[in-house]
Amino acid sequence: MRQLNNILEGFGSTILLLFRSIGYLPSLPRQFGRFVEQCYLIGYTTLPIVAILSFFIGSVLALQAGYSMQNFGAKQFIGSLVGLSMARELGPVMVAILLAGRVGSAITAELASMKVYQEIDALVTMNIPPVRMLVMPRLAAAVVMVPVLAIIANLVGWFGGAIVSKYTNFISIDPPAYFAALRRFMEFKDVANGLIKAEVFGLGVVLVCCNIGLNTRGGPREIGASVTRAVVTSLILILVLDYFVTKALM
Amino acid sequence: MATAPDVTRNPFTQTESPAVGVTIENLSKSFGTFEVLKDISFAVKPGEIFVLMGPSGSGKSVLLKHIVGLEMPTAGKVTVDRRDAAAEETREHVRMALVFQAGALFNSISVYDNLALYPREHRIGNEASIREKVMHALQILSLENAAQKFPSELSGGMKKRVAIARALVMEPQLMLYDEPTSELDPVMGATISEIIATLKDQYHVTTIVVSHDRDLALNIADRVGILMGGRLVFLGPPSELHEPKDPKVADFLHPKIDLQNPRFKQLET
Structure with a gap:
């Protein structure tokens, strides 16, 4: 019962945090420096790991698809399989998971530390709303950068699949044929749906991580516990949201 | 008194x-x-x-x-x-300004930026007048040389004085x-x-x-x-x-x- 209470309380406070952040959106031009800093942290610093993972996910997809399809003579569909899988599912989910592990954990650690060492209280007494200064710029940066990361993940993943398809003996499909298959079965809607999913996941992850950070009480041990809770909650949220958003977009 | x-x-x-x-x-x-x-x-x-x-x-x-x-x-x-x-x-x-027991200074920014945060966030004056206010507050508490230091580089007494200087910049009632x-x-x-x-x-x-x-x-x-x-x-x-x-x-x-x-x-x- 107590756990259920905590879950409901966490859900409620996260939704409230979202509305309060939206309320501070008009002050975004004044927070432009912080917004750019967060874009750098969320986008630029996450880019290398997104690119590496996307490349290998695309490669493995092509490899597995080629291995399974060679017996059916359906190798020419590898491009469309990799393309659709990356755009509709793996790209957005992978970006969101990386965001939770790399950026979300850092956000929770920073805000939890500020809370525990009374920096948040200091902001309140200075009549500087912590949500305006610490949450809203992060959310806005996530809204802008997560779809960009998802697009890059898609492109690199497709490219990884193309390389594997070309240089693996039992597949041996040239890139023009691979990309032709990719284009034939894929519509703009598939990519757009993936980007909408990435947007929802990104917002969810940043909100959850900010909320857990801002509600931390105690000392250094609780900061660590909050980081763990934020990452685990984010991962669960991504997969739960994935189902519902996918269903809604069908 | x-x-x-x-x-x-x-x-x-x-x-x-x-x-x-x-x-x-x-x-x-x-x-x-x-x-x-x-x-x-x-x-x-x-x-x-x-x-x-x-x-x-x-x-x-x-x-x-x-x-x-x-x-x-x-x-x-x-x-x-x-x-x-x-x-x-x-x-x-x-x-209202509260000087916290442990200072509650913002650890990731310099002493100068700690003091300048309030006027910047409340848009009180331009950067030149903020600089004047901040340096004046630091001067009152004999902290001019600590402006560019980070809170982690300060002694306990200096942290308390910086916290007081930060409160002073707010021109509290x-x-x-x-x-x-x-x-x-x-x-x-x-x-x-x-x-x-x-x-x-x-x-x-x-x-x-x-x-x-x-x-x-x-x-x-x-x-x-x-x-x-x-x-x-x-x-x-x-x-x-x-x-x-x-x-x-x-x-x-x-x-x-x-x-x-x-x-x-x-x-x-």
Whole structure:
């Protein structure tokens, strides 16, 4: 019962945090420096790991698809399989998971530390709303950068699949044929749906991580516990949201 | 202590704004089943230095948090300048500055940026005037050379002074200090006490200090309140503390070290 209470309380406070952040959106031009800093942290610093993972996910997809399809003579569909899988599912989910592990954990650690060492209280007494200064710029940066990361993940993943398809003996499909298959079965809607999913996941992850950070009480041990809770909650949220958003977009 | 006029002279612009009074009426606060504050009532006059003393865990810091609106009363009311202290609007109308026990400086930015944060966020002046204000506040507290340092590079005494300087930049009408002399050597403790009294004398800001420090209370307070077990057991001028009537207050202010019958042994029985 107590756990259920905590879950409901966490859900409620996260939704409230979202509305309060939206309320501070008009002050975004004044927070432009912080917004750019967060874009750098969320986008630029996450880019290398997104690119590496996307490349290998695309490669493995092509490899597995080629291995399974060679017996059916359906190798020419590898491009469309990799393309659709990356755009509709793996790209957005992978970006969101990386965001939770790399950026979300850092956000929770920073805000939890500020809370525990009374920096948040200091902001309140200075009549500087912590949500305006610490949450809203992060959310806005996530809204802008997560779809960009998802697009890059898609492109690199497709490219990884193309390389594997070309240089693996039992597949041996040239890139023009691979990309032709990719284009034939894929519509703009598939990519757009993936980007909408990435947007929802990104917002969810940043909100959850900010909320857990801002509600931390105690000392250094609780900061660590909050980081763990934020990452685990984010991962669960991504997969739960994935189902519902996918269903809604069908 | 001389009676101060009811105005806060802005240390930076020489303008004047009224110092504010604080009223606490029948304040009670519980955390779960534990009642920290029990029916507390007193008032702090505009421009006064009020020192709140009491043993550890008696609820002093909790009371201070009620005044700045960081805690909500379980029962009773706290007003600052006749406005509800718990309401967000109060902080928009009354400039209150709290000097936290551990400083609560923003560790990821420099001392200069710590001080400049308030005027920047509230768009008070351009960067040149902010720089002037910040350097003036640092100069008042002899911290000019620490401007570009980070909080982690400062000693305990310097952190306290930076926290006071940061509060000063806010041009407060009400200044609150939470244990400003704790964890400091006696000389630095005396220095901080002198700073608090000087700021009040020069700028006539209403000042509430939470402290264990008997010397601070006796030397700079206009009035003293003593909290024990969540209740206000003494309220009066510091002169009355030289020979307190209440034996508990007397023991708190002038504890005798009794090696034959130590207190911790009495607690055990």
